[in-house]
Every structure is written in structure tokens, then in C-alpha cells.
Amino acid sequence: MRLDVVTIFPDYLAPLRLSLVGKAVAAGIVDLRVHDLREWTHDKHRTVDDTPAGGGPGMVMRPEPWGEALDTLAPPGGPQPRLVVPTPAGVPFTQALADEYAAEPWLLFACGRYEGIDQRVIDHAGQRMRVDEVSIGDYVLAGGEAAALVIIEAVVRLLPGVLGNPESLTEESHTGGLLEYPVYTKPAHWRGLDVPPVLLSGHHGRIARWRRDQALRRTARRRPDLLARLPAEALDARDREV
Numbered sequence: 369m370r371l372d373v374v375t376i377f378p379d380y381l382a383p384l385r386l387s388l389v390g391k392a393v394a395a396g397i398v399d400l401r402v403h404d405l406r407e408w409t410h411d412k413h414r415t416v417d418d419t420p421a422g423g424g425p426g427m428v429m430r431p432e433p434w435g436e437a438l439d440t441l442a443p444p445g446g447p448q449p450r451l452v453v454p455t456p457a458g459v460p461f462t463q464a465l466a467d468e469y470a471a472e473p474w475l476l477f478a479c480g481r482y483e484g485i486d487q488r489v490i491d492h493a494g495q496r497m498r499v500d501e502v503s504i505g506d507y508v509l510a511g512g513e514a515a516a517l518v519i520i521e522a523v524v525r526l527l528p529g530v531l532g533n534p535e536s537l538t539e540e541s542h543t544g545g546l547l548e549y550p551v552y553t554k555p556a557h558w559r560g561l562d563v564p565p566v567l568l569s570g571h572h573g574r575i576a577r578w579r580r581d582q583a584l585r586r587t588a589r590r591r592p593d594l595l596a597r598l599p600a601e602a603l604d605a606r607d608r609e610v
């Protein structure tokens with residue numbers, strides 16, 4: 369997968385060279401390219417923003433540098449990336465979208481600062497590439513970089529060869545629509561607290577049942593919205609007793 373990130377704070381993306389994503393980049397699974405938007409400015413002050421049309425607070429990112437950046441990175445007529453624009457006004461980023469992105473050969477992240485990017489950048493790009501305005505949550509960050517880090521990590525960990533144990537992808541939160549059950553390890557007793565005995569029973573059927581019950585209870589308590597969204601056939605009769 370090719371991953372381009374355009375930002376005015378390239379250093380903010382340095383963590384992508386570390387840990388899991390860093391290993392995927394080093395292994396050549398991900399071709400990561402981080403670009404400074406100011407490369408596509410031509411004035412002395414390398415200006416990337418201006419006052420909002422129609423008035424109002426803050427500044428808006430000018431379209432010209434973005435247009436030139438996208439033309440350089442994805443020349444019209446050539447192969448096109450899927451453009452991901454992190455914004456609080458976006459559609460929710462979910463595990464399903466992460467799965468979709470993991471299947472894309474090329475993602476290009478446009479990280480906006482200030483009050484956002486001139487909408488014409490997105491509308492114009494949409495004439496030749498698929499564009500997603502995506503939100504990682506209902507709160508406002510200072511820019512799209514932190515969101516890009518979150519989205520990229522969620523996507524890259526799904527790529528074949530990245531996780532040592534791909535098994536763990538099957539039983540995690542939001543896979544299958546439920547939150548993950550609580551996990552334990554050694555020692556069996558710690559500060560007066562015990563590992564639930566069923567987990568030490570060696571009885572795999574009971575362990576699986578206990579884990580399912582815990583996942584259902586946790587989801588019902590913390591995320592009833594997820595439970596409401598589950599397709600009816602996802603819950604068996606036993607589940608409904610929990």
C-alpha cells in the first residue's frame with residue numbers, strides 16, 4: 369500500500385516511523401510518503417491560509433497549494449488515490465471503513481489545520497478521485513494530523529504480514545459488532561484479585577461462553593447503540609438470556 373500524507377506539520381507524523389506502522393514501512397508493506405504542503409506555496413511567507421469568505425473567526429486553508437500538491441502527487445490521467453480528509457464534519461471512521469481502506473492500493477491523507485480546507489479542494493479532487501471526509505470522533509482537534517495517525521494505525525495493522533498473530537484480528541472489539549471481553553493473564557492472584565476461575569478451568573466451551581457473556585454485558589452497558597445495531601441472527605437464544 370502507498371500512503372501519502374500532506375500536512376503543514378510533517379514532524380507530527382514522525383510516530384509513523386515507530387512501532388507497528390514503522391515495521392510495516394521498513395518491511396516495504398507500506399510505502400509511506402509525508403509531504404509538507406508548503407512545498408507548493410510560492411510566496412515569501414509560504415502562505416497556506418486566508419480569512420474565511422463570508423467572514424467569521426479563524427482562517428481557512430487556501431485551495432491553490434492543495435490543488436498543486438494533488439496534481440504533483442496524483443497527476444490527472446494517472447492512477448488516482450483514495451483521498452481521506454480527516455474533519456470533525458466527516459462521516460464516522462469505523463472498523464468497517466478501516467477494513468475498506470486496508471484493501472485500497474493507495475491512500476492520500478489531506479491534513480487540514482485552522483478552520484479547515486477550502487471546500488473547492490475536495491470538490492475538485494472529487495472530479496478525478498474518490499474522496500472521503502472522515503471523523504474519528506465528536507470533538508474538535510487543532511488539525512487532521514492526529515486523526516490521520518489514528519486512521520493509519522487502524523488500517524495498517526490489518527494489512528497481511530503486519531500483525532505477528534493475525535488471529536487476534538478475529539476476536540477484538542468491534543469485530544462481530546460487540547466490545548471485547550475483559551482479558552487476564554498471570555498471576556492467578558494479584559493484590560487480592562483473582563483471575564475468573566473459568567479461565568483456568570481448561571474447559572474451552574465454558575471459556576468461550578463466559579467470554580461471549582462478558583462481551584454482551586459490556587456492550588449492553590457501555591455501547592447499547594452497538595447492541596441495537598446487531599442483526600437479529602447475530603444473537604442466539606442463549607445470548608438473549610444474558
Ligand SMILES: Nc1ncccc1[N+](=O)[O-]
Pocket residue numbers: 453454455456458502503504505506507508509510511512515
Ligand atoms: N475531530 C477532528 N477535529 C479536527 C480535525 C479532524 C478531526 N477528525 O475527527 O478527523
